[in-house]
Amino acid sequence: MAIRRSATKRHGLPTIVQLRLTPTPAQAEALAVAVLLCNEAATIVSRLAWQHRVFAVLELHRLAYYEVRAQVAGLGAQAAVRAIARVAGAYANRRASKKRAHIFRPRGAVPYDARLLSWNRDARTVSLWSPTGRVAVSYTGRPEDLKAVDGLPLGEADLICRRGVWLLQVTLALPKPTVREPVGGFVGVDQGVANLAVTCGGAVLPGPALAGPIGGNGHVRTLRERRHRQRRRLQKKGTSSARRVLRRLSGREHRMMIDLNHQISKYVVREAERTGRGVALEDLQGIRGRVRVHRLQRRTLHTWAFAQQAAFTRYKAARAGIAFVLVDPAYTSQGCPECGNVARANRPARGRFACTRCGLAGHADHIAARNIATRGITGWAVINQPHATGLPSARRDRESKPPASAVGS
Numbered sequence: 001m002a003i004r005r006s007a008t009k010r011h012g013l014p015t016i017v018q019l020r021l022t023p024t025p026a027q028a029e030a031l032a033v034a035v036l037l038c039n040e041a042a043t044i045v046s047r048l049a050w051q052h053r054v055f056a057v058l059e060l061h062r063l064a065y066y067e068v069r070a071q072v073a074g075l076g077a078q079a080a081v082r083a084i085a086r087v088a089g090a091y092a093n094r095r096a097s098k099k100r101a102h103i104f105r106p107r108g109a110v111p112y113d114a115r116l117l118s119w120n121r122d123a124r125t126v127s128l129w130s131p132t133g134r135v136a137v138s139y140t141g142r143p144e145d146l147k148a149v150d151g152l153p154l155g156e157a158d159l160i161c162r163r164g165v166w167l168l169q170v171t172l173a174l175p176k177p178t179v180r181e182p183v184g185g186f187v188g189v190d191q192g193v194a195n196l197a198v199t200c201g202g203a204v205l206p207g208p209a210l211a212g213p214i215g216g217n218g219h220v221r222t223l224r225e226r227r228h229r230q231r232r233r234l235q236k237k238g239t240s241s242a243r244r245v246l247r248r249l250s251g252r253e254h255r256m257m258i259d260l261n262h263q264i265s266k267y268v269v270r271e272a273e274r275t276g277r278g279v280a281l282e283d284l285q286g287i288r289g290r291v292r293v294h295r296l297q298r299r300t301l302h303t304w305a306f307a308q309q310a311a312f313t314r315y316k317a318a319r320a321g322i323a324f325v326l327v328d329p330a331y332t333s334q335g336c337p338e339c340g341n342v343a344r345a346n347r348p349a350r351g352r353f354a355c356t357r358c359g360l361a362g363h364a365d366h367i368a369a370r371n372i373a374t375r376g377i378t379g380w381a382v383i384n385q386p387h388a389t390g391l392p393s394a395r396r397d398r399e400s401k402p403p404a405s406a407v408g409s
C-alpha cells in the first residue's frame with residue numbers, strides 16, 4: 001500500500017487527513033496484533049487468488065473466506081471480508097502483479113472500513129477492531145484536520161505504525177456542492193489574445209481587478225512582446241524544428257500562465273458567486289476559428305492556455321456550486337447585445353465595436369463578453385430542459401450531442 005500523506009488541496013478541504021493515535025501500551029499491542037493478522041490474512045487470500053486465478057471479489061469470497069478464517073485464528077468475519085476485498089482491489093489495480101502472488105508486508109498499512117471502526121467524535125476517540133476485541137483509542141491531529149474529521153463524512157481509514165507512532169489516515173468523503181440556479185444570469189467571459197479574459201462587467205484580466213503584483217497588464221505584455229520577438233526570430237529560421245520550439249513555451253512562461261489562469265478563474269467564479277450568477281465561456285473549438293491571429297501564435301497560446309483557463313473555471317465553479325456553460329462562439333464579436341444586429345461592419349477597427357444600426361459602441365471584447373453572458377442564459381435553459389418532452393430518440397440525441405449553443409454543464 002502506498003504511503004499517503006496528509007493532503008490539503010488548494011481549496012482548503014483536505015481529502016486525506018492523518019490523525020495520530022495515542023493508544024495505551026495494551027491497546028498498542030492489540031493494534032500491532034491486528035495489523036499483523038490482517039496482513040497475514042491478505043497474503044493468504046492473495047496466494048489463493050493467484051493459485052486459482054480468481055481475482056473478482058465475489059468468486060474470491062467463495063474461494064477464500066472459510067479457508068482464511070480457518071488458517072488465521074482470531075480473524076473475525078468482518079476482517080476476513082475486508083482482507084478479500086483488499087486482495088481483489090490490489091489485483092484490479094495492478095494487472096502486472098497477477099504475474100505473481102501479491103504479498104502484503106506484515107507491518108504494512110491496514111485499511112479499516114466502517115465495519116471495523118467507529119468514531120466517537122465528541123470524545124475524540126475511535127474504536128478499532130482487534131482480534132481481542134474493539135479498542136477505543138484517543139486521537140489528535142492538526143487543528144484543520146480535526147475540524148475536517150469533526151464535520152465531514154468519513155470514508156475508509158488506513159491504520160499504520162510508523163517508527164513506533166500509530167497513525168490513522170482517514171479518507172474524507174467530500175460533499176459535492178449542488179449547483180445553484182443562476183438567478184442573476186451569467187458572467188460572460190471573452191477569452192482573447194490581447195486580454196486573456198474580459199468579463200461582461202468590463203473587467204479586463206489580468207488587470208487591476210486582480211490582487212497583488214499580478215494586477216496590471218505588465219505580465220501579459222511582457223509575455224506577448226517576448227513571444228513576438230521569438231516568433232520573428234524563429235520565422236526567419238523557418239525550419240520545422242524552429243516551429244517546434246515556438247510551440248513550446250519556456251518553463252517560466254508556462255508557470256506564469258498557469259498562475260494567471262488560476263487568478264483569472266478565481267476572480268470570475270467569485271464574481272459569479274457574489275452576484276448569484278453562473279459563468280459562461282465560449283466553446284474552445286470555436287475560439288480557434290474566431291480569433292484571427294498568427295497561425296504560430298495560435299498554436300502556442302490557444303491550444304493550452306485557453307483550454308486551461310476554461311478547465312480551471314469549470315473546476316472552481318463546480319466546487320462553489322456555480323453553474324458553468326460553454327456557448328457557441330459564432331458571431332459573439334460581431335453581434336450587438338442591444339439591438340441584435342449582426343454585421344462585420346459592427347467592427348470598424350481592431351478592438352472596437354460600433355453597432356451600425358443602434359450606435360452602441362465599446363471595447364470589442366467587452367461586447368463579446370456581454371453576448372456570451374446572454375448565450376449562457378439560453379444555454380443553461382437548454383441543458384436544464386426537463387426531459388419529459390420529445391421522442392425517446394430525440395432525447396437520446398440531446399443527451400449525447402448537446403446543442404451547439406450549450407456544450408458542457
Ligand SMILES: [Zn+2]
Nearest residue numbers: 336339355358
Ligand atoms: Zn445595435
